[in-house]
Amino acid sequence: MESAGRGKQEGDLFHSIVMSEERKDLTKFHGEGYEEGFAEGRHVGESEGKRYGAAYGARTGSEIGCYLGFALTWSVLLSQCPDDRHSKKSKVLDSLVGIIQNFPCEDPTNAKLEEDMARMRGKVTQVCAMLNIQPDFRVCPEGAGLSF
Numbered sequence: 008m009e010s011a012g013r014g015k016q017e018g019d020l021f022h023s024i025v026m027s028e029e030r031k032d033l034t035k036f037h038g039e040g041y042e043e044g045f046a047e048g049r050h051v052g053e054s055e056g057k058r059y060g061a062a063y064g065a066r067t068g069s070e071i072g073c074y075l076g077f078a079l080t081w082s083v084l085l086s087q088c089p090d091d092r093h094s095k096k097s098k099v100l101d102s103l104v105g106i107i108q109n110f111p112c113e114d115p116t117n118a119k120l121e122e123d124m125a126r127m128r129g130k131v132t133q134v135c136a137m138l139n140i141q142p143d144f145r146v147c148p149e150g151a152g153l154s155f
Contacts, residue, residue, distance in 0.1 A: 064115065067124070071107060074131055078103045081138065096137050103130045 082100045085093045106127050111117045135142055 060115070068112070071110060071112070071127070074127060075104065075107045077131070077142065078107065078134065081134070096134075099130070099134055099137055103127070103134055106130055 078100050082097065082104065085097050085100065106123070110123055110127065111120065114120075117123075131142075
């Protein structure tokens with residue numbers, strides 16, 4: 008009888024599945040599964056990171072470009088009116104242009120990147136207050152534009 012019971016267990020298709028935890032191969036399969044999952048996760052993470060980085064970089068570059076165009080345009084407009092009351096405004100605009108030109112665009116790992124962006128935004132706010140304008144720096148699907 009014992010051999011008949013053993014034969015049934017060996018012939019049972021599900022017996023090997025149920026008893027698989029006792030097999031030495033389990034560690035091998037677990038390790039292989041972990042390695043495959045880790046490699047796939049790394050690949051997906053890198054792809055998502057690149058997409059996010061490109062989108063964030065484009066948004067930041069667009070913002071900086073918009074500020075630079077804004078500052079240069081106002082610098083030209085103020086230079087056409089040689090009036091002493093515009094000299095302070097011109098100096099602040101030159102300061103903004105300097106901040107933008109010294110921004111570390113080539114080094115995305117710079118620890119002061121966010122600090123420099125905050126300083127630039129603060130300078131833009133100061134310029135707008137001095138010029139008495141309410142800018143709307145938005146990039147829209149129809150095209151970039153400024154409204155005052």
